[in-house]
Amino acid sequence: MPPAGITIRIRVRMSARPIDEPHRVSSQLELLFDLTFVVAVAAVTAEFAHSVAEGHGLAGLVPFLQVFFAIWWAWMNFTWFASSYDTDDVLYRLLTLVQMAGVLTLAAGVPAAATHSDFGIVALGYVIMRIGLVAQWVRAGVEDPARRRTALRYAAGMTVAQLGWLLWLLVAETGVLPSFSGLPFFVCLVVLELAVPRWAERARATAWHPHHIAERYGLFTIILLGESVLAVSRGVAGAIEADGVKGPLVAVAGCGLVLLFALWWLYFLVEAGEGLSGRRDRSFLWGYGHYVIFAALAALGAGLEVAVEQSGHAVAASPLAIGYAVAIPVGVYLAVLWAVHALVAGAPVVRPAAAMGCVALIWALPLAAPWLGVAGVVTAITAVCVVLVAVSIMTAAAVGRAVARRQSPQVVES
Template identity: 50%
Template sequence: MPRMTARSRTEKHRASTPLELFFDLCFVVAVAQAGGRLVHALAEGHPGTGIAGYLAVFFGIWWAWVNFSWFASAYDTDDTLYRLVTFVQITGVLIFAAGVPRAFDDGDWTLGVIGYVVMRLALTSQWLRVVHCSEGAERRVAQRYAIGITLAQLGWIGMLFVPADMNGTRTAVYVALALCELSVPAVAERDRRTSWHPHHIGERYGLFTIIVLGETIAAATVAVQESVDEHDALGELLPVAAGGLLIVFAAWWIYFAVPIHNYLRGSRQAFIWGYGHYVIFGSAAAIGAGIEVAVEGATGKAHVSTEAASAAVTVPSAVFLLTVWLLHARHFKRDVAEQLALPLAAVAILACTFAGEYAVLAAGLVASATVAAGEVLSRRPVPGGPVSTSVPPSHA
């Protein structure tokens, strides 16, 4: 059996593996469950509890995916044991997904925590394998990861014994445990970083973004189909469907406007960029949920106002654009005009909330115009500006 030793950060042709892609696709099940519960809460007029539940559930999905992806970037041996442990992690996410409705509707996290612990302890076994196969500073990093993850899982199990209605105590415990989870990599890698591969990490995040956007399109398509079959309201749904499609297309274009691996050189940039994708992934998935709410609003199924149904689309769309700009798009802008494109687009999309039944279509047109503006701005010469030949001209 091969030793689990660190892979080179400069390895050529480092690409995502079929196992990683399979892992991502299984995670979409959990994303779909979280989005479905968010749709129900928003359509019933409970945005506060719906958004809070969605953020809590999505944290578990996102954080388990993040830890697997960064570990695999540094230590993927693709041998029999590694594959089997990854299958255990996949089993954990499916258990977690099955527990999403209970966590959302009843505050019962039992099944969700069981699935989460299965995922995380399987990853701990991978870190213990690194401990066994390494020495010195690398061994200490692996030990810290194994200890930190294990302690966090004991905390999640302990949370189950806190009553759900105990004056917000469980919520406080959840937040504290989430912060503990987020601190594990920083503590573990305080004197030596793992050998994650910048190009591989950039590709992994990009592929998961594609999968989440694909789930958004799938969920919206099913919602439109069901509404047409039940209400024969194709005319009312066309603006929502067209606008939603334009938003998703623009989201893809804007996210992939520039390659990010050249930016991911140090741990500080990587931590901020990687952690920030909680918002990017969460808002991308929420766009699909919002489109479903807008469809239900157009057919009279949603128990909310037109503005509230529209906001379910425009708010996550604006958050997505703003976060993509903040995390990496802004690092490739050449002047003020390019820098302002995405922030102004986010504001304009929010304003579309009040465009009545054409709000989603208006937001889609704004998103499309933003892509077009980015293409025009990136191709014009800027006096004294840098001329780059290493990135494509698109700077939406």
């Protein structure tokens, strides 16, 4: 017998977990799994920062988005499966280990994919991850008769999509039918990947837990914000080594931290778990929309790294390009965050006029880079986001008071 307080799950029948399971939170295994994505995101952010610093930000954008899609989609697949079928027994843990090995393999292939469009190692990592996840879905199909068709559809759809990726890689390597090796074929495979869950869920919806999903997405947001902090620290180290501590360095680094804090504040203004509970039909748009949010945060980390770095020594990128490397991700983040919040929030906290007005202003600010400098542009962008946070807090307080008044019992005088 194991010691008191220790539970060892050797074998647990895989069945759908209740969607209203109380106190459902991320497991220790999910948190460990997320650590492998810290490595992958750090690798793709560093490569994109290198492209921006060399003045090739636009050229590096497509490889960045391609590799980041692979990272995000791998995390998505595991997260939604675990929300429905986490048994935490020995087999489940071992298959999760296989997926973690795939993520680390993918991360090792990021430099070659970003600089030479060589996706061989990335594809190998994806194959390893898919082996573990398809095995999980097959197991769910065998052990959960009520959702067998759904689970087997997931397994079949992922297998077909993976064969498509291998074909894309093979054609790219051999040079046969070169049109297949380009961006259009990649986009077609992305559409196929995104369509698999919609097709599989038509048989019967999986039993994902809304509060668990919201927490998982919030944790991944924090991971990406943490990667941006790491990117800023890399830029600070490079700038100090080159030219010591100077005013522009302090301004950009300090404002970068405040900017990330403001974006964190805006994300967690809405309790997504409550919204998803009553609007499960909007989960696809909500979940898929986060690709843009997550990619914007990763790109912002690269932009901030270069902005800090240029304060210590010269880089090939112009102040205008560096300003837009910060402004574009921030604007995209704010616009899509508002749309994602609107899908699940009962009342808007970030007003559309305020959000879009801030986006327009932020995207215009880099034009002043020749006069303000990069430090001035980053400071101004930060100030706009801080004002948006303040306005949103006041809006949230007003909405809360209005809801409280509606819910308070009416006193009827007889």
